[in-house]
Structures are given as C-alpha cells and as structure tokens.
Amino acid sequence: MKTDQKLQRITAFFAVAVIAVAAGAGLLRADDPLKIGFVYVSPIGDAGWTYQHELGRQAIIAEFGDRIDTSYVESVPEGADAERVIRQLAADGNTLIFTTSFGYMNPTIKVARQFPNVTFAHATGYKRSDNVSTYLARFYEGRYLTGIVAGSMTKSNIIGYVAAFPIPEVVRGINAFTRGARSVNPDIEVRVVWVSSWYDPGKEREAAEALIDQGADVVTQHTDSTAVVQAAQDREVYAIGYHSDMSKYGPDAHLTASTHVWNGYYIDSVNAVLGGGASSTDVWGGIAQDMVELAPLNDAVPADVRAQVETAREAISNGELHPFAGPVNDNSGTERVPAGEVLSDGDLLSMDYYVEGVQGTLP
C-alpha cells in the first residue's frame, strides 16, 4: 500500500515535471527566432549570382529583424561537400534552408528526407518533395529587354556573348537576348564563346577581348564576374551586365543589366514558415512578379530606345509579349514554334538549340 502511494506520488511528480518542461520548451520555442540557412556556390563579392541572393538575405533581416536568425556558407562546391553543409545547417536547428545553385539539387532532396520538419527551397532545380520547394526567375524576359538595348546601340551588328555552360538556362538567355536584339535590328549576329566556368575572370576577360577583336561592339555575359564589363570599358565598346547592376565597373560601357531580385520570394517564404503554412511550391516568376528587373539605362541610350524598352517591359509584364512567341526558327532554319503559339514552359526548361541570329552550333 505504502509503496503504491509512493509510486503514485513519484509518477505524479514526473508527470508534472514532464508537462512543465514541455510547456517551457514550447514557450521557449515560440520565442526563439526562426533559424534560416543559405548555401552559396561562390563568394559573395559585390556583384553576381551569389551577391543577389545575399541581398535577399539582407532583405529578410531588414523585414523580420530579431524574429529570424540567418547564417550562410559561401563557396560550397557542388559535389560531395554540399550534402554535408546542408545537413549541418539542418542539424544545427535551421528550419528554413535555401540552397542556391543547381548542383545542390540531389543533396537537398536527400537531406530533406532525413529532416521532414525542415523546409527547404532549392533554386533552379526541377526535383521537389513534401518539404522541398523550387524557385527560379524568368531571366529570359530581362534578357529580351537587354537585347533590344544592345540591338539598338550596335553599329557593327555583331554582339559578343561570353557564356559558362551550355545548359538550358544559359541557352535560353542567349536565345531571348538574340530575339530581343533582332526585334529592333534583324541584321544582328550574336557570337558566343564558352568559357566552361561560372567564375573565372581571366578566361571571361580573354573571351570578351576575342569577341571585341572579331568586331563585336556590344558584349554581354552569362558568367559570374564583372570581367566582361571591365574589358568593354577598357576597349571602349558597350557592355550589358548580368545578375547585378555592374555599372560601377564600366561607367561608360555599361548600358544596362538584367538583374535578379530574390527579396520578395525570400520574404514570402519566411512568412509562410512563420505562419506555419509552408508547403512545397514551384515558383517561376518574371518581370510581372518583380523577380527580374533592369538596371538603370546608361545616359548614352537615346530616348526612343528607352521608350521602346519600356513598352516591351510593360507588354511582357501584362502578358501581351512573350520572348518566344512564334514563329521561332532555330539557326539551321527549322521551325520550332509555329506562328500564333508560344513556347511551353517545359520546352523552355529543356531548350537545346540556338535561335536564328546566333552563330555556330551548340557544343
């Protein structure tokens, strides 16, 4: 009898203790800031792909203050190391993790399976799961607009394009740019040099110089550094930036840039997690969603071109203009999209041909 009572008392004590601890933990958790981790593929620097994501991180800090606690890891290679870094972030209590490069796709999916209570968002990929969202921007819309600027400003009708890898994303940019340029100047020819690296200022510079030597008087790039803009400044030709506004690297050369804006997406994602309503989404926004913007136009760009760009910008934004509205021919003359149709998202995502106006063949 006595032991029974004792047992009861002990049990009751433990029950109360457990409840108290759980309640305390619950309270603590409610007050704890939401921990958010970012995985970057390159150093932040002060322009480029990673820099734009860093601006997004700073935007959520400005928006949510001490309700969140962010951290990031720079220059994480897209191989075996990515999985460890992502997992480490999850294990250290980050409940929202942004992995910002294509090569993090499989590691993100793998780690997400082990951490079902953590929300992951992977940029530029195509694999999703219950707790993995994907996000991407319609960069090609910005490319089309910068193509209009380049096509209006060239005298030699040769435009140079320094590109990293022939993946659909990059090819789509080249094609949209070319179509934009040819919409104002059908004699345009775009020449592409592949440098096989996302970030190699030396090689990018050499490629830009080679294109300028071939007569290009406007150059642009789909790589991460500012080397192409700087080369254009030194050689006194025009340049179109990418990722970030790169005007301070070539005040005379830099006509404009197609820039990425992740701020809104990141703020929405944090709100979703804070509100407890995070679900797996697939975001692919463009100019209309403010995910793609044009950097301020250089003073050298005349008023009629500015007006033309603005008209096209509005038309894309309200859906009247699609950069890949038919007829779209590839550069061997085969019709890819008949008149009256537009290229589907699926075809956009796996684009593997050059449109008319781009020189050469895809490697």
Next chain:
Amino acid sequence: MLLRLEPRQTSSKWMQYATPLIAAALTVITGVILFTALGRDPFLALYTFFVRPLTSVYGIGEWAIKATPLLLCAVGLSVGFRGNVWNIGAEGQLTMGAICGGGVALAFWGNEGIWLLPLMLIAGAAGGLAWGAIPAILKNRFNANEILTSLMLTYVAIQFLGYLVHGPWRDPDGFNFPETRLFNDYGLMPVLVEGTRLHAGVILAVIVTIIVWIFMSRTFQGFKVQVAGQAPAAAAYAGYSQKGVVLLSFLVSGALAGLAGISEVSGTIGQLQPVVSPGYGFAAIIVAFLGRLHPFGIVLASLLMSLMYLGGESLQINLNLPLAVTGVFQGLLLFFVLGSEVLVRYRIKLTATPKEA
C-alpha cells in the same frame, strides 16, 4: 644581405616530434589574436573550428570520408615524390578514374548485380593508371617534363568529363542539365555506419596505405625508388633503371588517384557531374609533404586537412564568419605546420650579398 636556407647536418629527433606541437601552439596563439580582433570569443572560435565538427557520429564520418580521397591521392603521390618523380596531375587521374568507373555504372544501368561495384573500382583504378602512364611515357621517350605534362593532362581530363556530362552521358530525364543518371544501389559504396555517409572507400584507403607502406619499406622495388630519389647517381651505378622508377611511380600514383575518383563518385556523389572533386588531387600534394612522404604521416596529414575543411564550414555556420576569415585561418595553420617543418630540417643563414649580382 641574403637569406639562405641551409640543410642542418643533424636534425634533432626531439624536434621532429615537437614540431607539430609547436605549430599547433602557434596556430592557437594567432587564432586567439585573429578572432579577438574580429570581436569573437577566441576560445569558442577555436572550439568551433577544431572540436565541434567532431562532436557527432555523423561529423566523425564526414571527417573520415573527406580525408579518404586526400589519403588515396597523397599516398600514391608520395611514392613518386620519394623517387624524385613529380606527378602534379593527380587531379586529372582522379577525374579519369571517376569517368571510367562511373562509365561502367552507366553502361550496365538497369541490369546491375553485386559484381558492379568491384568492376567500377577496377575500371576507376585502370583509368587513373592509364592517364598517369601518359606523362611517364612522354618523359621516358621524349624527356618531356612530367610536371608540365601531368598538369596539362589534368585540364584535358576535366574538359573530357565536361563533354561527357554535357553530351552523350547526360541524364535522359534530366531536362538537358549536365549530370548523369544517379547510379543504382549496386553502383554505390556500402555505408558502414547507419545515419552517416561513412562508406567502404575508407577501408579501401586504409588497406592501400598499409600496402604502400609495405611496398616502400619492405620490397626491393620500393628500395629502388628511394635510392633513385635520394642518390640518382648511385641508383644509376647500381644499374637501377631510372625509367622504370618513373613509370612505376606514375602507374602507382595514377591508379590510386583513379581509385580516389571512383570512390568519391560511388561513395558520396552517386552520379557524374561536371565537377567531381574540389581539388583533392592538388591538395594531396600538400598532404603528402605534410605527412613527410610517409604513409602513416600522410594518414595524420589528410585527417588534419579534412578537419580544416570541416572547421572552416563550422565557423561559417555557427559564428557567421565569412569565408575569407576561415580561409586566412586555414592558411595560417598550414603556414605554421610547413614552416616549422622546414626550420627543423634547415637553418636560415644570412650571407653577404655578392658584389656583382
């Protein structure tokens, strides 16, 4: 005045064991200064760098698998370095190993069996071996500098991998993104400890290290390599073939780098991508010297190097330090270790500047 490094006649045995400790002490002291200057708790920072990565079973697993490719490459390279043969292209041989081994996994995709992984390992080692043989043959036939040829072949291998994953080997369901299919389970290294990524490649690396140690210290071939390195004239006089040493060194280091490549691809990545190694083949050169070209020293050196990578990430994640700072700290650590190593074996001598110079 000129500074000159002069070999010490006798380097004290005591100092040889003390150097790592001196280097560690110097690193800790500079670390404390560096982190204090940055306004962080220096001891928390040192803990975060050296200890925190290893506070979980998963972390220890990561430590070992990050050291594995470094160990395989460095042990192979040490054979050549001992024999005065300079293979700088382990990164390329590693890449070729990944290509050949990964190619086997892709070739049999859909009808695998238990035999697949051993076949991949053999193919990987063979790929690295063949790629390593090229500079050796060029050296022996045409006396081409092996430092240049092996380095240049690295870029050829990386470009070749790029071509394959962008072209013929691209995942047919992958929206034209440059990566191959994911290997099926038979093509993946078995995981040793549940909940970690610790894979059988680690065991492979340890076995290989022991074999190389036996080879270098207990066999006639190994002896020949050492003589060729330390006293080329004596080796020639004894009739040891210098060409044989060059070929042997490149075949061994190439095969081991290839093994590192396929172990990495089948152990941690699970597919081929444009980049399979963040520079293990180059880092292994440092690791080999850090380990004094001795297989067991190299085990310690690759563990240190691996911990440096993990510690750098840990500092970024937990203390929000930027990559530049963690890079400086890693550089300091290497500087002190290699620097004290040099000063034990050499002394600095001031000499008068020669008049005409």
